[in-house]
Amino acid sequence: xxxxxxxxxxxxxxxxxxxxxxxxxxxxxxxxxxxxxxxxxxxxxxxxxxxxxxxxxxxxxxxxxxxxxxxxxxxxxxxxxxxxxxxxxxxxxxxxxxxxxxxxxxxxxxxxxxxxxxxxxxxxxxxxxxxxxxxxxxxxxxxxxxxxxxxxxxxxxxxxxxxxxxxxxxxxxxxxxxxxxxxxxxxxxxxxxxxxxxxxxxxxxxxxxxxxxxxxxxxxxxxxxxxxxxxxxxxxxxxxxxxxxxxxxxxxxxxxxxxxxxxxxxxxxxxxxxxxxxxxxxxxxxxxxxxxxxxxxxxxxxxxxxxxxxxxxxxxxxxxxxxxxxxxxxxxxx
Numbered sequence: 001x002x003x004x005x006x007x008x009x010x011x012x013x014x015x016x017x018x019x020x021x022x023x024x025x026x027x028x029x030x031x032x033x034x035x036x037x038x039x040x041x042x043x044x045x046x047x048x049x050x051x052x053x054x055x056x057x058x059x060x061x062x063x064x065x066x067x068x069x070x071x072x073x074x075x076x077x078x079x080x081x082x083x084x085x086x087x088x089x090x091x092x093x094x095x096x097x098x099x100x101x102x103x104x105x106x107x108x109x110x111x112x113x114x115x116x117x118x119x120x121x122x123x124x125x126x127x128x129x130x131x132x133x134x135x136x137x138x139x140x141x142x143x144x145x146x147x148x149x150x151x152x153x154x155x156x157x158x159x160x161x162x163x164x165x166x167x168x169x170x171x172x173x174x175x176x177x178x179x180x181x182x183x184x185x186x187x188x189x190x191x192x193x194x195x196x197x198x199x200x201x202x203x204x205x206x207x208x209x210x211x212x213x214x215x216x217x218x219x220x221x222x223x224x225x226x227x228x229x230x231x232x233x234x235x236x237x238x239x240x241x242x243x244x245x246x247x248x249x250x251x252x253x254x255x256x257x258x259x260x261x262x263x264x265x266x267x268x269x270x271x272x273x274x275x276x277x278x279x280x281x282x283x284x285x286x287x288x289x290x291x292x293x294x295x296x297x298x299x300x301x302x303x304x305x306x307x308x309x310x311x312x313x314x315x316x317x318x319x320x321x322x323x324x325x326x327x328x329x330x331x332x333x334x
Contacts, residue, residue: 001028004076004084004102006093007037007045009061010181011239011258012282014041015149015265016132017087019285021050022147023139024085034081036096043240044262047151057096064092073099085138086117106138131282148285149265153247161244165237173208174200174326175246176230177254177263178222179215183304185276187255188314190218194225195319196253200326201229205250208233210242210259251326256282264289269329271322275313276301290325292317 003024007014014037024033034053035045045051055076059065073096082104084097089110097105098116106119113120121138128134128142136146162169178193180186197207207226209219211234219234237245246252246262251269254260256277263270264284272284274293278300283291293299299313306313 001031001083002079002081003028003031003033004055004079004081004097004100005033005035006084006086006088006097006107007035007041007057008087009038011041011044012256012261013087013131014044015151015258015261016282016285017135018048018050018149018265019132019147020085020087020135020139021048023136023143025050026147027139034079040239043238043243044151047153047243049150049152059092066092066095069095070099072096073101076100086113087135087138091116108134108138129280132285149261150267151243151247151262151265153244153266158244158248161237161241162248164241165233165245167208167245171206172204172250173206173245173248175249175252175263176207176209176222177211177246177252177257177259178209178218179211179234179259180255180257181214182277185301185303185305185311185314186257187218188273188275188317189311190221191225192314192317192319192322193222193253194230196322197222197226197230199319199323201226206231208245208249210234210237210245251329253322253326260284269326271325271329273314273317273322275299275311276303276306278302288329290329292322292325 032052035051036055036057039056042054045054077100081102084102084105086094086107091111094113094116105117107117108123109120128137176193201207207230209230209232213235215234219232223230223232247266249268252263253271256274260272264286270289272289272291279291294313294316296313
């Protein structure tokens, strides 16, 4: 049996889809599960034991390209998939499985996808408040305990990443992930990250800032304000290297972002900072994660920028508060 999964376009959502992949393997142990996903996500999916192959999805987020999607679907027709799971809710995301002639096409009704999907689920937000549950429910009734996301990272891969970035092999870093793709309202202020770096950095436990090219500027701001207490690696590492750096971290502090979910899937001690977004919807799925949210009446607002102008949901989380959580997480167990 061959199954095609059309993946989301975000790091965090891709990780939250992994329990669905695990359930598909549980339900069909001999199945080959292949994932149609953007090129950038191939290193991420390669770290998931459930994924047998990755097929490059060449379409940018929001790109329609009807003809190209039809051509890709027709090329995939010879792959003989029996099932397709379409995780994005957009109409266009269901085109490739339709044109591939996959007999059983499953997903949420989304944008009136009556012809494109032949098993359409209606979303029950009360029964499934979390995104991970919504994805997993496409495989059938949810088990009492969902499989947890898990990314692999070996000691050799971690060593290779450090050597490539000229980082000390014996350091046990505290890693900060100061970016967040959606917008400023999800980002803890740079001055708070800098103050936290000054509180927790030691020669044995340096602070490393990890993020994408878009995070270089905020990384430089934090590094400068931290007065040497934080090394800016934003934009310097590939996604694969970022995974291996985070895997070797003593602790991770992150906004609600894709790298937050990476840290959770790598089972690192994690402090997850929430402002405009909701930990009830996309929490880090790890027993080692501590969620920090002020739970203000105005949050979660799900806005890119604070609509009230005060940004109290993030400004009010103090570096001292986060430092105390880190100290508790790293205290030797009795």
